[in-house]
Amino acid sequence: xxxxxxxxxxxxxxxxxGAAVSAATTAEASSVRPTAPPDAVGMLYDATLCIGCxxxxxxxxxxxxxxxxLYDPPKDLDGQTKNIIKLYEEDGEKSYMKQQCMHCIDxxxxxxxxxxxxxxxxxxxxxxxxxxxxxxxxxxxxxPYNIPKFQWDTPVPEIVKCELCNHMLxxxxxxxxxxxxxxxxxxxxxxxxxLADARxxxxxxxxxxxxxxxxxxxxxxxxxxxxVLYLAGVDFEKLGLPVLGDDGVGVQMRAIQHGIYRxxxxxxxxxxxxxxxxxxxxxAAAKEGSDE
Amino acid sequence: xxxxxxxxxxxxxxxxxxxxFLAMFLGLWILILAYRFAxxxxxxxxxxxxxPWGIWIAFDVVTGTxxxxxxxxxxxxxxxxxxxxxxxxxxxxILTSALGYSMAALAIIIDVGRWWGIxxxxxxxxxxxxxxxxxxxxxxxxxxxxxxxxxxWIELGPAFLEKWKATSKSPGxxxxxxxxxxxxxxxxxxxIALGVLLPTMHQSSLGSLMLLGGHKLxxxxxxxxxxxxxxISCIGMGYAVVVWESAVSSRVFNRQREDSMLISxxxxxxxxxxxxxxxxxxxxxxxxxxxxxxxxxxxSVMFWIEMALVAIPMLMLIRARDRAKFITIxxxxxxxxxxGALYRFDAYIVxxxxxxxxxxxxxxxxxxxxxGVIGLEIFLYxxxxxxxxxxxxxxxxxxxxxxxRA
Ligand code: SF4
Ligand code: SF4
Ligand code: SF4
Numbered sequence: 001x002x003x004x005x006x007x008x009x010x011x012x013x014x015x016x017x018g019a020a021v022s023a024a025t026t027a028e029a030s031s032v033r034p035t036a037p038p039d040a041v042g043m044l045y046d047a048t049l050c051i052g053c054x055x056x057x058x059x060x061x062x063x064x065x066x067x068x069x070l071y072d073p074p075k076d077l078d079g080q081t082k083n084i085i086k087l088y089e090e091d092g093e094k095s096y097m098k099q100q101c102m103h104c105i106d107x108x109x110x111x112x113x114x115x116x117x118x119x120x121x122x123x124x125x126x127x128x129x130x131x132x133x134x135x136x137x138x139x140x141x142x143x144p145y146n147i148p149k150f151q152w153d154t155p156v157p158e159i160v161k162c163e164l165c166n167h168m169l170x171x172x173x174x175x176x177x178x179x180x181x182x183x184x185x186x187x188x189x190x191x192x193x194x195l196a197d198a199r200x201x202x203x204x205x206x207x208x209x210x211x212x213x214x215x216x217x218x219x220x221x222x223x224x225x226x227x228v229l230y231l232a233g234v235d236f237e238k239l240g241l242p243v244l245g246d247d248g249v250g251v252q253m254r255a256i257q258h259g260i261y262r263x264x265x266x267x268x269x270x271x272x273x274x275x276x277x278x279x280x281x282x283x284a285a286a287k288e289g290s291d292e
Numbered sequence: 293x294x295x296x297x298x299x300x301x302x303x304x305x306x307x308x309x310x311x312x313f314l315a316m317f318l319g320l321w322i323l324i325l326a327y328r329f330a331x332x333x334x335x336x337x338x339x340x341x342x343x344p345w346g347i348w349i350a351f352d353v354v355t356g357t358x359x360x361x362x363x364x365x366x367x368x369x370x371x372x373x374x375x376x377x378x379x380x381x382x383x384x385x386i387l388t389s390a391l392g393y394s395m396a397a398l399a400i401i402i403d404v405g406r407w408w409g410i411x412x413x414x415x416x417x418x419x420x421x422x423x424x425x426x427x428x429x430x431x432x433x434x435x436x437x438x439x440x441x442x443x444x445w446i447e448l449g450p451a452f453l454e455k456w457k458a459t460s461k462s463p464g465x466x467x468x469x470x471x472x473x474x475x476x477x478x479x480x481x482x483x484i485a486l487g488v489l490l491p492t493m494h495q496s497s498l499g500s501l502m503l504l505g506g507h508k509l510x511x512x513x514x515x516x517x518x519x520x521x522x523x524i525s526c527i528g529m530g531y532a533v534v535v536w537e538s539a540v541s542s543r544v545f546n547r548q549r550e551d552s553m554l555i556s557x558x559x560x561x562x563x564x565x566x567x568x569x570x571x572x573x574x575x576x577x578x579x580x581x582x583x584x585x586x587x588x589x590x591x592s593v594m595f596w597i598e599m600a601l602v603a604i605p606m607l608m609l610i611r612a613r614d615r616a617k618f619i620t621i622x623x624x625x626x627x628x629x630x631x632g633a634l635y636r637f638d639a640y641i642v643x644x645x646x647x648x649x650x651x652x653x654x655x656x657x658x659x660x661x662x663x664g665v666i667g668l669e670i671f672l673y674x675x676x677x678x679x680x681x682x683x684x685x686x687x688x689x690x691x692x693x694x695x696x697r698a
Contacts, residue, residue: 114431116423135405137344142504152334157405242507249506254427274485
């Protein structure tokens with residue numbers, strides 16, 4: 001016989017106490033869904049207006065001092081590209097698609113970053129701080145849109161992603177891409193304004209947007225909502241956006257982490273129990289020893 | 293007790309063809325590392341923006357620390373469940389754990405891009421404090437792994453102190469060692485308690501980490517129960533590693549094996565494995581993912597391989613008559629380690645799908661870097677058991693004779 005039931009249960013209880021809380025606390029997940037900050041700003045990109053001229057791509061590079069030129073345009077976001085235009089063309093359907101950070105209301109990247117290099121700051125803009133980042137790339141794992149890019153080919157890499165040109169906003173200018181767009185396909189504004197604008201467009205032209213009749217405003221609720229909103233005439237999934245529920249990726253993990261570590265009570269209690277069991281065992285062993 | 297008294301194995305560190313090869317390989321490894329630090333991660337690895345984590349994380353850190361849970365598993369059994377008879381297993385298990393965790397820490401330094409800032413994590417983000425993000429499971433993993441590596445070396449302290457006390461020529465060191473051993477007598481239970489608490493915390497958090505993968509992680513792996521599953525699985529792996537280590541080290545160093553102890557350990561393994569299977573299936577069925585077990589193509593296959601790798605050793609060990617044979621528990625242990633490793637690889641890489649334009653396969657240099665981390669661990673293990681009292685029943689003189697002849 002290896003061990004009796006009682007000692008086994010004792011061990012299982014001690015070993016599992018911390019983690020067992022996890023399953024129990026996922027239920028309270030929905031209570032921690034955040035909303036957009038009151039001063040939130042963002043962008044609205046309307047793919048049906050975009051002509052794919054790439055002016056915004058160049059302007060983004062200029063605004064952020066990133067290398068690259070229009071004669072050799074980047075194919076995707078990368079370590080020196082924060083904004084990109086892609087063309088989707090299949091089965092007679094055609095649409096351009098602009099890609100940059102969505103400035104999520106509940107950002108996966110901020111949730112992931114252990115020492116606050118990623119932060120949601122003034123106007124709800126998600127920024128990255130070079131001096132705090134250690135380059136662990138958890139933010140890349142956690143972003144549902146694969147936005148943060150890592151500089152793979154340098155010994156001193158940085159994380160690169162759109163920060164809504166917050167350096168230009170600070171001096172009262174709109175983001176580079178917005179300024180450059182000849183078609184107002186991408187516009188800047190407060191989150192409230194943009195959402196109202198998008199709803200208006202959808203109400204005025206329900207046939208023009210996807211899905212026809214009851215168009216979707218991507219970012220209204222997806223993944224907990226985003227401050228960059230999208231309208232398009234084509235299924236967003238085909239344009240490269242994921243299908244997401246109403247919760248940000250962080251909701252479940254926060255529930256678990258908070259459940260286990262609230263006030264650090266569970267770990268401290270477990271430590272106390274373990275110590276007590278060990279102490280008792282040792283005293284019992286000492287007694288046995290002296291009896292012999 | 294004389295049978296099981298611990299003593300250094302003794303003899304030269306580089307004593308056969310394998311260790312000579314190892315030393316040479318580690319030289320090459322250092323050159324590859326220099327190249328990685330001079331040119332960046334992209335030049336040596338197959339990592340991309342879609343798959344930012346590869347084998348360095350999935351194997352060296354996540355699987356490596358789980359395999360290093362021998363110390364954890366044995367501590368639970370030995371000290372918490374008060375099965376003192378397993379005592380001879382404790383020191384070697386703690387040593388492999390200490391090495392495993394130290395190697396994981398090394399792998400993290402190799403893997404992170406801005407490694408020179410790491411020192412600020414244990415210091416609360418120094419110089420600008422107060423930026424800890426307690427919502428991040430990774431913070432908890434980072435702090436716990438660092439703390440636990442330290443705790444393990446402290447738990448191993450008596451091995452070094454005993455040696456110094458017995459053989460040192462400096463009276464100061466002898467006095468220090470004596471005082472240290474007295475301190476251990478009093479404090480050890482609180483250190484051991486920490487040594488059980490910390491793995492409980494971070495081995496589960498290593499699972500929680502991947503919850504942020506969100507839609508990119510396949511639902512069969514992305515579940516709120518993942519912390520509990522990772523925790524149970526690491527206990528199984530810890531047991532398995534102790535069996536394996538005992539068998540291999542007794543063979544290589546020609547020492548007595550702890551067969552009877554390992555055999556009685558294996559009864560507990562049946563329960564651990566059964567619990568894992570029960571929870572995994574219960575979770576999938578309760579959350580309505582039943583169909584996914586069969587409709588996920590390649591990932592369904594991976595899932596069933598994982599399940600088989602847990603179920604087969606469980607069945608092998610379920611009958612007391614079967615587990616009385618050492619070869620059975622040895623084989624079962626191999627399967628348990630494989631099961632845990634595959635579960636982690638799947639959760640971190642195979643079942644992680646960032647989108648159709650991305651793929652990942654490790655490069656040769658990337659693999660060599662991982663092999664080097666393992667190689668260094670083996671090398672340090674040999675060094676320490678040959679010089680310090682870790683293993684019991686070593687018949688040290690006999691070993692020296694054999695090596696002398698070789
Ligand atoms: S899109 Fe990605 S990088 Fe941008 S805020 Fe959201 S999670 Fe962060
Ligand atoms: S790579 Fe940098 S920004 Fe991203 S999670 Fe790690 S520390 Fe934070
Ligand atoms: S500048 Fe405007 S129209 Fe031109 S590609 Fe960018 S978003 Fe489209």
